[in-house]
Amino acid sequence: xxxxxxETLIDRHMKCVRCGAQMGTCRCWEDVTLRCPKCRRTKQVAxxxxxxxxxATVEATCNQCHKRGLxxxxxxxxxxxQEIEQANAGSVR
Ligand SMILES: [Zn+2]
Ligand SMILES: [Zn+2]
Numbered sequence: 001x002x003x004x005x006x007e008t009l010i011d012r013h014m015k016c017v018r019c020g021a022q023m024g025t026c027r028c029w030e031d032v033t034l035r036c037p038k039c040r041r042t043k044q045v046a047x048x049x050x051x052x053x054x055x056a057t058v059e060a061t062c063n064q065c066h067k068r069g070l071x072x073x074x075x076x077x078x079x080x081x082q083e084i085e086q087a088n089a090g091s092v093r
Contacts, residue, residue, distance in 0.1 A: 028053055036062035038070045052086060054078045
């Protein structure tokens with residue numbers, strides 16, 4: 001039996017697009033700490049689709065430092081502070 005459009009839409013919103021789990025039951029979209037390696041400022045941001053799932057901290061150059069010409073490669077750390085090896089580079093934030 002074909003599903004109605006509204007059921008399909010609800011289904012899409014209720015399931016995590018990363019792991020397929022019921023929304024709210026997985027840890028794919030928890031906030032992560034964004035830390036600038038240049039000025040050491042931190043802020044809480046929503047996890048990005050490009051971030052590894054186990055990410056707790058992202059080290060990335062902030063906009064202000066980026067404008068001043070400073071930049072550093074993006075690094076990811078898990079909740080234990082261990083760096084996560086990342087094959088594909090993320091986006092500048
Ligand atoms: Zn998930
Ligand atoms: Zn900065």
